Amino acid sequence: MFNRQLIRVALLIGALFIISTNTVLAHGSNPLERSTIHITRSLNYDAQRANISPQIVKTIIRVFSWKVDFNKDLRKGDRFIIVGNSGINPSALIYIGSKKRVAVFAYTDKRGRTNYYDINGNSLYQSFLSAPLKYGRISSKFQRKRLHPILKTLKPHRAVDFTAKKGTPVYSVASGVVQHRKKMGPLGNVVYIKHGSNYTTVYAHLSRFASGLKPSTKVKKGQVIGYVGSTGRSTGPHLHYELRYKGKRKNPLTHPLPKQKQVSHSDLWNFKNKANTILRSL
Ligand SMILES: [Zn+2]
CATH class of the missing domain: 3.10.450.350 (Nuclear Transport Factor 2; Chain: A,)
Incomplete structure (x- = not known):
C-alpha cells in the first residue's frame, strides 16, 4: 500500500x-x-x-x-x-x-x-491502387438492393465483386497493417487491412492467404495478400472487395481515394x- x-x-x-x-x-x-x-x-x-x-x-x-x-x-x-x-x-x-x-x-x-x-x-501516404487485382469483369457493383444469388432475397451489396480465375493474386491497394486474417462465415477466408486512421479495405472469399501474413503484419502497396477463391457464401471464384472510410462501407469505384501529394x-x-x-x- x-x-x-x-x-x-x-x-x-x-x-x-x-x-x-x-x-x-x-x-x-x-x-x-x-x-x-x-x-x-x-x-x-x-x-x-x-x-x-x-x-x-x-x-x-x-x-x-x-x-x-x-x-x-x-x-x-x-x-x-x-x-x-x-x-x-x-x-x-x-x-x-x-x-x-x-x-x-x-x-x-x-x-x-x-x-x-x-x-x-x-x-x-501514397496513392491507392484503383483495383486490388487483375480482374476479368465486375460481376456485382455497390448497390442498396441486390437479389442475392444464393439467399434469393434483396440485400444491400456494399462492396464490389471482381471475377477472376481461382488463384489470381490479390494485392493490398495501399500500405497498411493487417487487422484480421481469418475464416469468417459468409466472407470465407478474409483479410482486413487498415490504412492510416480512416481507411480499411476488406478482401473476401480468398482460396488462401499469402504465406507469412498475420494480424499486425505491415504490408506495402501492391503486396500480394492472398489468392482469389470461392470460400464462404460464394457461387464461383471472385474477389469481394470493400472500402471502409471512418468505419462506413463506401463504393470503392467512386469514393475519393488518397492521392499522394x-x-x-x-x-x-x-x-x-x-x-x-x-x-x-x-
Ligand atoms: Zn460481394
Whole structure:
C-alpha cells in the first residue's frame, strides 16, 4: 500500500514537471518554440498532460498513422515534438520513437490548404491502387438492393465483386497493417487491412492467404495478400472487395481515394530550407 502511494506521488511530480517546462516554452514568440509530449501511458492522456489541444492531437493521429501504428508501435519514453504550436497548424511535427523517427513539416498550397510533408516534400501516404487485382469483369457493383444469388432475397451489396480465375493474386491497394486474417462465415477466408486512421479495405472469399501474413503484419502497396477463391457464401471464384472510410462501407469505384501529394516544385527549395532550420534547432 505504502509503495503504491509513493509511486503515485512520484508520477504526480513527474507530470507537474512536464507541464511546467512546456508552459514556459509555449509562451515564447519564437516560431521555433516547441512543446513535447512524453509518452508515459497513451497519446491522448499524455497530450492532455502536456497542454496540447485535442485539435493538434487529431492532426498528429491523422498524419502519423500512415507510418506509426498507434496500438503497436507507441512505447513508454517515445516523444512527439510540436514546433510552433501557437496556431492550429504547427510548423512541424516530429515523432521520436525507440524504433523510428518521423518528421513532417507544414506546407500551405496555392489553394490555402495546409498539409504535412516529409523533408523531401512528399505526403506520408501514397496513392491507392484503383483495383486490388487483375480482374476479368465486375460481376456485382455497390448497390442498396441486390437479389442475392444464393439467399434469393434483396440485400444491400456494399462492396464490389471482381471475377477472376481461382488463384489470381490479390494485392493490398495501399500500405497498411493487417487487422484480421481469418475464416469468417459468409466472407470465407478474409483479410482486413487498415490504412492510416480512416481507411480499411476488406478482401473476401480468398482460396488462401499469402504465406507469412498475420494480424499486425505491415504490408506495402501492391503486396500480394492472398489468392482469389470461392470460400464462404460464394457461387464461383471472385474477389469481394470493400472500402471502409471512418468505419462506413463506401463504393470503392467512386469514393475519393488518397492521392499522394507533393510540395509544388517552385516552393520545394524554400520548404526544404525551413525544414532543415527546424531540424537544426532541435
Ligand atoms: Zn460481394
